[in-house]
Amino acid sequence: MPLSADSDVPVGLQSSPETIMVNTRDDSDMRSKAVKFVNDSRIARFLTGVINSSPKSQVEIARDIGFDNPNMITMIKQGRTKLPISKVLPVADSLDLDARELLTLCMQEYQPEEWTVIREVFDI
Incomplete structure (x- = not known):
């Protein structure tokens, strides 16, 4: 699933910050399950x-x-804990995501002021 640093969460994942309906695997079935988010986290969604x-x-x-x-995966999904920046590469590898885009989303959400400075200093 492609990420975009300039847009919100992919269309299929947009909803209120409290609860979202997502498709989740249950054995070989696809079922809808309500996932409760603790906070409004784009990364979590x-x-x-x-x-x-x-x-x-x-x-x-x-x-x-x-x-x-x-349980750390569940806590990240629920927004109870942040994805550690040190885990961006392993997460990207495990889930076949673009590590740069995932890092960008994490930095924008978790450390927006620092990310602005980094972008200015490195001209990115």
Whole structure:
């Protein structure tokens, strides 16, 4: 699923910040499931869609990323915790995402002032 630093969350993932309906895997079935977001996080909404449509389980994704506990994936999806910047590359690799675009989205959401300075200094 392509990311865009200039736009909001992909159209299929847009909704209110409190609850969103997403397709989630349950064995081989595709079912709709309400996911409650703790805060209005574009990263949380985006990663929820990508993770839920991935052929990998959350346990596999957590292992790929280097999390000891797969509950970290759930916490990131719910917006309870931020995706650590140090995990952008492993997440991008595990979920077949563009690491630069994922980093851009994370920095825009988590550290917008710092991201502005970085962009100015490096002329990006």
